[in-house]
Amino acid sequence: MAGLTVVPDDIRVKIIDLLAQAARVKNGTSINPPLPVAEVMTDPDPFFGGAATGVEKELFKSLFEAATRLVFNSIIASIDIDHSEFVTMWNFLDIILECGDRDICQPQLMLLLIEELLDDQPVDGCRKIFDFLESRREAIIAASNSYALCSCPILTEQNSSKNKDLVILRLCNELLRRLSRLEDAVFCGRVYIFLFQSFPLGDKSSVNLRGNFHTENVTRFEDSISNPKADSDAMDIDKNPEVTVSEPMKTDGDGAAKDAPQAMDIDDLYPVFWSLQRYFSNPPLLFGEENFKKFQQGLEAALMKFKEVPTVIQSGDSDRKPGIELDDKRNNFTSTFTPKYLTSRDLFKLELSDLAFQRHILVQALILVDFLLTLREESKKKPFYQSxxxxxxxxxxxxxxxxxxxxxxxxxxxxxLQDGPDGKFYYRMVDTVLSRDKNWVRWKMENCPPFTLDRIPVEDWKSSQTGLQGALGRKKITVPQNTSDNLDFLYNTDPAEGLRKLRGNTKRYSKPGVEVFVNRVRDVDMDLDMATTEDERGKLDEKKRADTWRGLRLASEGGRYSIGKSGRDLTRLLQPAKIIEATGEDNAVTAPESRDSLPHEQHQSVEEQRAD
Incomplete structure (x- = not known):
């Protein structure tokens, strides 16, 4: 430790020199392209700390961080983020990122400085800082290069990556707390996407392992009900009226239908409807029989009311055209996205008619119903649930x-949900998301097993290559007994005889008889009687026409015809002459053996059938 003579001021001067050199290397004033740090830091050890080891190395990193914060604070105090000279900050952060990769400082130091910079700036400034983060994401999350982790036994690659992950998670969560989910919805989405891209797919940092529900999400609404009619009758109104459970239409003894259940009045539905949010945010409340009954009644009443009221489609949901313009100031799309709906009684009637509002509520209900169905007795018997x-x-x-x-x-x-504009597409999207979510739930219940597999050892890979080469090696071809391994016999005999020998068993090449196609047509006729859809009947008709044409072609080659009122009825080809006469069809003609002996009219009819 006595050999360490570096002080923070020396490091600060060196950083300022590097920034001056960076200004000469990078002429632009924008965030991109990144600073080519390799052209600025040509010396492998620009801060005199390469010879230090152990405790001296850690002390040097502390001194480096102190000097870095001095430069960082001076840049913030002297340059506004909207000024073109603020490119000095982007160059400074690129240099600190490279220093972290070379193990000159802590690898998470650059992220710590960005975290302080985000706290110091308003939301508009945070957007610019986040642009920098997104452009450097791959470099930030990349593993340390050959300079890192080589001289410090305390720091390991796993700890380095973990420290970076913790800082990324903290700064993104703090930024999300500052942003409005209504006004800055697109910015929030960018932050979430950055988190998803920064962490591996199987990382447990965002997994709710204990299955806790968001019970802090409380929906407040007006409890009191103002009903002029009830006030005039001097009747007490329950603040949480019961809802009659909708049942299938009933009939009396004579078979006449009784009145179907009517939808609730809007004033009565208001507290029942908004009380559903209590179960959406805390599903275990439904484990009580009384709560389950209230939820059952409330959800049926809401769905019935949705079907009754006229549906209104907000502009921008389905009428959005390509090439929509962006707001230059907030970079937001014009949409009806609402993270939390207003619960005013005066707006309730309008909200019930909004298609987006209806879909929002019903998708919540689908999620909760799927959760309840996982608690069936047969679902609990599955092995992954038991473990x-x-x-x-x-x-x-x-x-x-x-x-x-x-x-x-x-x-x-x-x-x-499948009704209305783009209903089929919307429900397909919802069903796909919920189906994939079931797989995530199962993965979480199995304690998040890793997705990635371990690398195959080099020895195993080499042995597998050796075995593969042996399996695919050249093998000796064995000639079957009593056979010739050449075709010389084709030149020593008559060509027709040689072709016969080449074919061997001529039965393999014999044509099928007309009876084969007649039986096929009969089978298709039986299948047509059992067909239920137009698509199935169309396929069977096509098959029948193909078999009929082939059968008539074979019959024409053999000189067999049965042409009359039946037209192309292939089944009549096999009927004896007596059966044909018994049918009473005088114009049914059994053709002679030779096709040339037919009359001209019948010969023309046969040609037409063959053409068809």
Whole structure:
């Protein structure tokens, strides 16, 4: 440690020199392209710390961080982020990133500085900083190069990557807390995409292993109900009125249909509807019988009301045209995306008619119903459920009647979502997302097994190549007994005789008889009687026409015809003459053996059938 004579001011001067050199190398003032740091830091050890080891190395990194923060604070204090000279900050961050890769400083130092920079800037400034992060993402998450992790026994590659991941996760979460999900929806999406691209697919950092629900998401609405009619009658109104469960249409003894259940009044539906959000955010509440009954009644009443009210499509949902312009200031699309709906009683009627609002609520219901169906008795018997974490195993089991209701309401919601503009496409998208989400749930219940496989050892790979070469090696071709290995016999005999010997068994090449195609046509006729769809009948008709044509062609070559009122009825070819006479068709003619002996009219009719 006595050999370490570097002070922070010396490091600060060196960084300033590197920034001056960077200004000469990079002439632009934008974030991209990145600074070619290799042209600036040509010396492998530009900060005099390469000879230090152990404790001295860690002390040097602390001194380097202190000097770096001095330069960082001076840039922030002297240059505004909207000024063109702020490119000095981007060059400075590129240099610090390279220093982290060379193990000159802590690898997460650049991210720590960006975290402080985000805290110092408003949202518009954060967008520019995040542009820098996105452009350097691959370099940030890349593994340390050959300079890193070679001289410090304390720092390992795994710890280095983990420290970077923690800082990325923290700064992105802090940024998301500052952003408005309504005003900055696109920016929030960029942050989430950056997180997804920065972490591997099987990383547990964003996995809710204990299966906790978002119970803090509380939906507040007006509890009091103002009903003039009820006030005039001096009646007390329950704040949470019960809803009659909708049932199939009933009939009386004479078979006449009774009145179908009516949809609730909007004022009565208001508290029942918004109370559903309580179950959406905390599904275990449904494990109680009373809560399950209220949820069942409320969801049926909401779906019934959706079917009753006229649907309104907000502009921008389905009428959006290609080439939509972006807001230059906020870089947002014009859309009706709403992360949390207003619960005012005055707006409730308008919200019920909004197609986007209806789909938003019904998709929530589908998610919750799918969760309930995983609690069936047969679902709990599956092996992956038995071996899942205890926190994901619930004591509640969905009963038989509750399962029947859940399957029925799921079908009703699916049918309703497929109605309206682009309904089929919308439901297909929702169903695809929910199906894939089931796989993620199963992966989480199995304690997140890794997706990637370990690398194959070099020895195993070499042995497999040796075995593969042996399996694909040249083998000696054995000649079967009593056969010739050449075709010289074709030149020593008559050509016709040689062809006969080459063919061997001539039965393989014999033509099928007319009876074969007649039987095929009869089988197709039987299949036509059993066909239920137009597509199936069309395929069978095409097959019948093909077999009929082949049978008539073979019959014409053999001189057999049966042409009359039946037209192209192939089955009549095999009927004896007595049966034909018994049918009463005088113009049914059994052709002679020779085709040339036919009358001219019949000969022409046969040619027409062959052409067809």
């Amino acid at each position: 899942s974490q205890k926190a994901m195993q619930y004591s509640f089991t969905l009963g038989e009647q509750q399962t029947e209701w859940a399957l029925g309401i799921k079908t009703s919601i699916a049918n309703y």
